[in-house]
Amino acid sequence: PQDGVVARRTVEVGQVVAAGQTVFTLATDGEREVLISLPEQGFGRFRIGQPVSVELWSQPDQRFAGQIRELSPAADPRSRTFAARIAFTAGKVPAELGQSARVFIQAAASVPLSVPLSAVTAENGAAYVWRVDANNTLKKTPVRLGAFGEKNVPVLEGLGVSDWVVAAGVHVLHEGQQVRPVDRSNRVVNLAAKE
Template sequence: MLRHVLSVTVPASLIALLAACGNGEPVASTIRPALVVQPQPAAELTDSYPGEVRARLEPELAFRIGGKVSKRLVEVGDQVKKDQPLAELDPQDVRLQLEAMRAQVAAAEANLRLVRAERDRYQKLLARQLVSRSQYDNAENLFRSGEARLKQVKAEFDVARNQAGYAVLRASQDGVIARRMAEVGQVVAAGQGVFTLAADGEREVLISLPEQAFERFRVGQAVQVELWSQPGQRFPGRIREMAPAADPQSRTFAARVAFTQGQVPAELGQSARVFIAHDGEVALAVPLSALSAEQGRPYVWVVDPNDATLKRTPVRIGAYGEGSVPVLEGLQAGDWVVAAGVQVLREGQQVRPVDRDNRAVKLAAKE
């Protein structure tokens, strides 16, 4: 009898203790994090090409005159401003040429004063009929020739003065020095490249397209870009430019891919990978870990962007891949799908979406 009483009393006391600990109030459910991804084009229907982030504008800077480089004022990687001096040529020759032209201007001015005075004197003598008309015309022609000569040497002096200024190479716009092709002491010709400037502004990805598949690509074709520093995140882009001829060494065609989304965290020189889908309708793919099935019917958990709740979404899938499976029906490219722990989820459960680096994902609410 005592044993029976104890068996009844102990559970009751435990129940009372648990009720006291919880104060009789239900425990609030916690919002658990959920790894989410967006469907990507199926790998077997997408080609990828390695590339490098470049500036859209990359002018080669060169001196407009030839000479010997006497100073180099910047290094590769330096940020420069418009009209900032970058390098200088030995100014001795251009200075001598400028002095010579200045002397010619002075001589032409002295000659003009002389022929003007001669012309004026003959004009007075002609009025008094002390010289013939032909003598006056000769003096007049000498005066006009002196005027033309002065204009000529002044123009040549302006050219020489400009060339003296061309001895200093300046940045054409704001940017970063991406490449150096000349050193101090090197003799360069007019127009020979000295620096390559990566202008501030838009960034692009430079890739090489294979010769055997070149006809599949076109300017304006939509692509996706993944940066090495942002694995798993793809940015929309398009092919902006394609080389008309293949590189003689690699036999590939250079192409430039422009980002179509603003504020992409792409820095000069970063590695990138460009994904180009095949022509026609391309199936989306999700990781294998995102797929569940019940009674042979596959489904995935889609996060509602309005309130971050889960919705069980039936899908039609294709052949399984190594790490992903193509989804033929049921998903859109903008959906966010839970990619891990799907076996413990339930309909309507609220979650906290995170990416593979455990960073919060902001879902755009649908209108």
């Protein structure tokens, strides 16, 4: 009934098929959307129409506006996650079928900054992290911390939202050391360009 792209072929040439057997799966060639899984413990924070931003793996430095279009009312019995569909609101988006993407969802309430537990160290009873300056050198930065979580700890004072910190190996670092910053995907980051 619609134009589309053959997403999957389930039979081979010369194969005998039965009446009603699926031969091709056709994906409608139109608007694209992203399918994600939401964790059970945080499902109540999400709602239909909530704005999000989407980063395609093929275009890592560009984010596209979107919103939550659909939330599954039931959890997947194996993964215990809830399926959600994200629709793009930015018009034509260069997303192809089967492509991977990252979805960023802004929390409604004010959430303190947090860092991995491995980023925090202490000296003489005072906690600090290693902050990376614009010239890629390290600076010992004192911080005030909140209640420790399982993997992260909130930073109440001492860091800004645009600060970059060393997440691992903090016990072997020293003041003024030159480093090469990378993000979570191990991509090199030019901090001087972000200032």
